[in-house]
Amino acid sequence: MQRIRLRYAKRGPLRFTSHRDFARAFERALRRAGAPIAFSQGFTPHPKISYASAAPTGVGSEAEYLEIGLQAPVDPAQLRAALDAALSPGLDVLDAVVAPEGGGGSLADRIDASRWLIELPMIEPEIARQAVEAFLAADEVLVERMTKQGKRTFDARNPVAFFAVTKESGAPSGANAAPCAIIDLVVRQVTPAVRPDDVLSGLRVVAGLEPPVPPRVTRLAQGSLTPRGEIVDPLDADREDAPIGGR
Numbered sequence: 142m143q144r145i146r147l148r149y150a151k152r153g154p155l156r157f158t159s160h161r162d163f164a165r166a167f168e169r170a171l172r173r174a175g176a177p178i179a180f181s182q183g184f185t186p187h188p189k190i191s192y193a194s195a196a197p198t199g200v201g202s203e204a205e206y207l208e209i210g211l212q213a214p215v216d217p218a219q220l221r222a223a224l225d226a227a228l229s230p231g232l233d234v235l236d237a238v239v240a241p242e243g244g245g246g247s248l249a250d251r252i253d254a255s256r257w258l259i260e261l262p263m264i265e266p267e268i269a270r271q272a273v274e275a276f277l278a279a280d281e282v283l284v285e286r287m288t289k290q291g292k293r294t295f296d297a298r299n300p301v302a303f304f305a306v307t308k309e310s311g312a313p314s315g316a317n318a319a320p321c322a323i324i325d326l327v328v329r330q331v332t333p334a335v336r337p338d339d340v341l342s343g344l345r346v347v348a349g350l351e352p353p354v355p356p357r358v359t360r361l362a363q364g365s366l367t368p369r370g371e372i373v374d375p376l377d378a379d380r381e382d383a384p385i386g387g388r
Contacts (some may be wrong), residue, residue: 143211144240145220146376148204148249153263155231156201156359157296160192166228171209174223179210192373193248194255194363197336201359204255206375208240209340251375252301252330254366257337259324260357264350266310272348273304282343286333291356293333297343300335303327303370329366 151158152358168188171178182187189210196202221237228234259270276282282298303325310323328335337358344350360374 145211145213145215145217146206146208146238146240146379147221147227147234148206148226148236148374148376149199149228150233150235151196151202151205152231152233153201155229158232159198163232164190164192166232167176167207167224170224170227172345173227174220174274176209176215176224177212178211183351190249193297194240196360197338198336199358202239202358203235203363204360204374206363207253208248209228215369236376237386238376240379251365251373251378252363254327254329254372255363256361256372257302257324257328257363258359259326261322261339261352262357263319263353264322265303265320265321269324269350270306270311270348273306273324273342275342276343277304279347284339284342286339286342286344288333294337295333295337295339297335300329300331300380301326301340302329302366303364304340306378327372337352337388372380 151163167190171188179189181189191208193206193208196205201241216239217239218312221234225234277343281296283294284297285292285294287293304327305325307323310321326337326340328340331347332347337356340349341352341356362374364372364375364377
């Protein structure tokens with residue numbers, strides 16, 4: 142009877158939650174919240190939940206999306222609050238809207254790019270800037286990654302729409318503080334998907350940049366990429382029918 146689209150975040154230590162772990166936690170949260178979830182037909186009914194482009198394990202995110210089907214209409218703001226309260230802190234439900242009855246396309250149809258923030262501790266911003274410039278100057282940056290089909294080689298350069306070291310980079314306060322380069326990255330969605338770790342592999346290929354400690358990666362947004370380089374939230378098209386506030 143009703144479809145609700147949600148945006149949620151993975152923060153702090155909960156960024157290490159795998160997609161499967163989150164799916165189990167979310168189904169439990171639906172039961173605790175008393176949501177009238179709809180189920181598929183057949184011998185093994187499953188709750189009607191569809192996920193859109195989940196972030197890799199170990200990556201934080203402020204922009205994860207899913208859609209649920211309900212047997213009865215609910216107020217999206219109340220559902221958002223109930224689900225948020227039922228999930229562990231760090232798995233935070235930020236927004237909810239009612240999906241249009243007449244279609245309007247799936248969430249996946251509205252996502253063609255993601256914006257990422259990559260923190261590189263122990264890397265001087267100027268060194269990172271030179272590596273980024275070398276990456277952008279290349280016509281092609283071939284990297285390897287193990288996939289379900291085996292080891293694949295693909296171009297990490299072409300899907301990159303924006304790549305820069307931010308002004309926030311530098312050493313934190315304190316005389317002995319270590320430097321930290323912070324990178325702003327926008328990647329178009331392609332097949333196979335190019336992820337931030339692939340782009341970091343590309344920096345190693347073109348400039349020999351090898352972070353001494355694991356980088357910290359956060360997805361800031363995902364949606365449709367405009368000609369001006371902005372990313373449109375996939376829930377925005379539904380807000381006229383079901384405006385709601387997040388926290």
